[in-house]
Amino acid sequence: MHSRQSLELRQHQQLALTPQLQQSIKFLQLSAHELELEVAQALLDNPMLEREEEYDIVGPDAVADEAQSLDEQWMSVEGGSRTSGNQADDEPMRPEAALEETLQEHLQQQLRVTRASPRDMALVSILIEELDDKGYLPTSLDDMLACLPPELEVDLDELHAALALLQSFDPAGVGARTLDECLCLQLAQLARSPDHALPDEVFQLAREIAKAHLPLLASGNLARLRAALGCEQEILKAAHGLLLQLEPRPGRHWATKLADYITPDVLIRKVRNRWVASVNPVIMPKLRVNSVYQEMLDEAPPAPAMHSQLQQAQGLIKSVNQRFVTILRVAQAVVDKQQDYFERGVGAMRPLLLRDIAQELDLHESTISRATKHKYAQTPWGVIELRRFFGAALQTEDGASTSATAVRSLIVKLVSQESGKKPLSDNQLAAKLAEHGIVIARRTVAKYREAAGIEPAILRKARAALGAPPAV
Secondary structure: OOOOOOOOOOOOOOOOOOHHHHHHHHHHHOOHHHHHHHHHHHHHHOOOEEEOOOOOOOOHHHHHHHHHHHHHHHOOOOOOOOOOOOOOOOOOOOOOOOOOOOHHHHHHHHHHOOOOOHHHHHHHHHHHHHOOOOOOOOOOHHHHHHHOOHHHOOOHHHHHHHHHHHOOOOOOOOOOOOHHHHHHHHHHHHHHOOOOOOOHHHHHHHHHHHHHOHHHHHOOOHHHHHHHHOOOHHHHHHHHHHHHOOOOOOOHHHHHHHHHHOOOOEEEEEEOOEEEEEEOHHHOOOEEEOHHHHHHHHHOOOOHHHHHHHHHHHHHHHHHHHHHHHHHHHHHHHHHHOHHHHHHOHHHOOOEOHHHHHHHHOOOHHHHHHHHOOOEEEEOOEEEEHHHHOEOEEEOOOOOEEEHHHHHHHHHHHHHOOOOOOOOOHHHHHHHHHHOOOOOOHHHHHHHHHHOOOOOHHHHHHHHHHOOOOOO
């Protein structure tokens, strides 16, 4: 048998990501704060680049013209229109305040001064990054172990040891997986303090209540609780008072402060009976090529290094402009789809998918995703992330549709109106939603309740009994 060799030519199309396009994609997915850091570093590195003292606001006609031009350059990956600002008499939003220390940074500082091995420090760092705003660890150690690369050969005992180290940090209770574990961690720290003057039996009783009797404590029936514990009235009263001193949300201090530092990327205002989006001028870097260097380059051929810096400066200015171009285009398309929300509030938010906006603007879904993640809009109902305008449709009893965001909003409203002594169960919430024409299963209610950051009814009842504020 003789083998035959053949030469075959094939043609295929491949999108080449130029450095300019890569930078544009990168800038689009950055938050306003991250973009400012990038620009600040570029200003330090490149003498060709400088901030403008003033800049002109581009009108809506220029936005449309530039959008078409940029779509051609970005092909199917990116696209947009030149930035549009507010009217000349609009008041800009206040500048973004400097970010203070986060809970994760606070914990990382403590980790750095421990004597843990590099491997243990790496595992604790992973746990720290998984903490939610309340300071809890919402992911089970088994799930985290399954996500770690097998070649690292991490075992469950190592993760338990890392969690124990994390739970020894300040604030007390951090890294807890449940409310009872959070309370017990704080009780253990208080018991070790030389300043406390309570008898050991009070701490022991408080731990017993936290571990096994929070539902009974939440019922408010202290006589039944006393009978279950077999303790004296005075000891029970002291243990109850001790539990009231504890913090059910260890991360509250950091979560509260972080909420103050969101500056909107987009401003939504009503103009001639229509809601219109415009770029917040405060967050848009005002950049240009340094005029002195520009004159020098115009008079004589530039040296290679200067020519490279000039190209970098021009490319960065273009990428920044394209970022705001795309955000504004996407934001206006979202606003056009959600006019009812701006008129009536969250309950009127329509179902909307990323592909709906992508098809309308002839962009890729990934572009819409980048342009809405960590991008915020100032609306009549507060500052909201653009991503929150997207959600699947849910059918109502009359055949109409509503959005998942609207359902979550209604659940939050129902919970805010409930009695602390008799919080609504998921079944009761489902029944209340049905009264509003939204018929969904209890499991779906539980999913939306959890997405809204609302704890189960039994824990809400326990918080009310402990005099603690709700976790929403």
